[in-house]
Amino acid sequence: MSTPLFPLFADLRGRPVLVVGGGAVAERKTEALLRAGARPRLVAPELTTALQGWRDDGRIDWTQGVFQPAQLDGVWLVIAATADGTVNRAVAAAAEARCLLANVVDDAELSTFQVPAVVERGLLQVAISSGGGAPMVARHLRRQLETMLDDSWGDLVGLLTRQRDRIRQRFPDMGERRRFFERLLASPLPRLYRQRLQAQAENLFQSALDESVQRAPEGSVALVGAGPGDAGLVTLNALRAMNEADVILHDRLVSDDVLRLARRDATCIEVGKSASGHSVKQDEIHALMLAHARAGKRVVRLKGGDPFVFGRGGEELEFLRAHGIPYEVVPGITAAVACAAYAGIPLTHRDHAQSVRFVTAHCKDSLDTLDWASLAQGQQTLAIYMGVAGLENIRARLIEGGRSPQTPFAIVENGSRREQRVLNGTLADLPETARSHQVRSPALLILGEVAALAQTLHWFGHAPLQPTGTPTHSRNPQAPTLQAA
Structure with a gap:
């Protein structure tokens, strides 16, 4: 199909649509029709449990049996959703003879309309179609749009729909009306809906509608x-x-x-x-x-x-x-959570650490304000957002406070990025290890018994690097390692 399809949105409220088939695919198509307010008519030897429930509730009509062309009389659209190619072709041919649009599931050549991938936010709908040729691409784009359009857009469209007549009366000229919408959408109105401040949003809309002159947008x-x-x-x-x-x-x-x-x-x-x-x-x-x-x-x-x-x-x-x-x-x-996760280090662990503390140590002044005696206590993890120049002081103050020199550490450099490196060692050799591997910012220091788990639980990038003479317990013995000089 080289010619692009003509896009349209159909109002099917209360209008009959024929669905040929009673299986899982027919169920999905029928559910979408019900959401649009259509009156589905199904033709199939049997129905799924959900379809039977909708039939029992009076939401759909069902003719038990096989498709007959006369069943197309009086319907607005037809969807062929069977696994029988012969039946699907018969539905398409009968619809063509009646100048009736038909969709044959998974057969673009037989279809005269396609059901697009749709992002719905209330009355706002964004439809994506590949013309039936590459539906996975349409679904992929839909997932991307799902991340960009939150529910507040539905609230915004709902407001503008309710106020449509007032807007048209206030701005009968199409150009003025377009400029009003541009000002409105550039105003704090969308943000207020995101923040769930509906009353403020409606007040702002009312003020914008009442203004006779354009006001500069609010930043x-x-x-x-x-x-x-x-x-x-x-x-x-x-x-x-x-x-x-x-x-x-x-x-x-x-x-x-x-x-x-x-x-x-x-x-x-x-x-x-x-x-x-x-x-x-x-x-x-x-x-x-x-x-x-x-x-x-x-x-x-x-x-x-x-x-x-x-x-x-x-x-x-x-x-x-x-x-x-x-x-x-x-x-x-935050970096502590992400870097630890990407290094395979649980910040808390029932056997090793019942608490975690976030600490900043970017300069000497910040080091002087810390309670080192408290930080040196065991059974906790320290996540130190570090300037790499202060490691000697960190080691000295923790050991002075009573932390064992054999306490494991991990330095995660460029955590979560393609160039991530993890260095393991003990508090006693912390600054020497960092210098030997020329650690650079951004880097996070994790200190505590859980840091040693990076050796066995790492999953992202190369295995952790260790000082010379330290045994490596890596799940990937083929991963390259660097030894400290």
């Missing part, structure tokens, strides 16, 4: 967690925010794979902090958020991991609130 900021680097760990809400953003202010450690998910015409500005090299101060980040939001832009402040776990998200929300900028927060998978 907003979304603090979005990008996760540790693997684009597959980005949440659906984060993906939605990135696809709506006009401006993305992103950390240095947000991966290229994640940035490629963003809206193509968004302005991306790196605002990362680095112990060495170019670094953007927090006050400058605040100023950028404020300037772009006041210019009416939808701003995404994209952070590695989670905005509220050592991400200074609280400071940024306080700033936005103080300046009257609307905001929302999209949590992300």
Whole structure:
């Protein structure tokens, strides 16, 4: 089929549609027809249990037996859903003779209409068709769209449907009406529905409808967690925010794979902090958020991991609130959780660790504020978000606090990314191991008995690296390992 199909949405409310077949496929097609308000008529020797139930409830009509062309009289569409090719061809031929559209399941050549893959959000429907030639591609695209369109779109379409007559009366000119919709969709209205603030959303709509002059769009900021680097760990809400953003202010450690998910015409500005090299101060980040939001832009402040776990998200929300900028927060998978999982390390374990503590150790000042005696206690896991230069101090203070020098550690470098490395050892040789393997940021230190489990439970990338002389208990003895000098 080289010519594209003509797309349309059919109103089948109360209208009879013939379904030939009574098996599982016919059941799926009948269910879709019932959702659309159609009146299905089935022809089949027998029915599935669900179809029998719908027949008993009076929702469908059933003629027991085989297909006859006369059964097409008075119906609007016909679907052939049998496993018998002869029957399906007879249905298609009889429909063609009556100028009646027919769908033959899994046979594009016999069909005169196709049932597309559909994303439904209330009254909003997005249909995808490959013309019947590659249905798996249509289903794949549907799954992608499912991630981009949340339920709030159904609420928004419902509001605009209910208010359609008022909108047309207020803006009888089509051009004015189009500009009104553009302003409305660029306003905070979609965000308010996402936040389940229906009353505020309807008030905003009413205000927009009553205004006689165009008002500048109101900007907003979304603090979005990008996760540790693997684009597959980005949440659906984060993906939605990135696809709506006009401006993305992103950390240095947000991966290229994640940035490629963003809206193509968004302005991306790196605002990362680095112990060495170019670094953007927090006050400058605040100023950028404020300037772009006041210019009416939808701003995404994209952070590695989670905005509220050592991400200074609280400071940024306080700033936005103080300046009257609307905001929302999209949590992300924090590095400790993701890096541990991708290294095969359970952060808690009934035999080894009954608690886990997240610690930041990016500089000497942060080390001085920590309760090392408490951190040195056993039966807990430490997940230390680290600047790799402070390992000597970490070792010394933990050992001084009573932690055994033989406590296992794991350093996860580039956790969840293609270039991930995991280093195993004991607290006694922590800084030497990191130096010998030239560990670089981003890297997370996991310290506690559970860290040793990376040797047997690792599943992603190469087996963990160990210092010289340490036995390797890897499930994959062929994986390459590097020994410390």
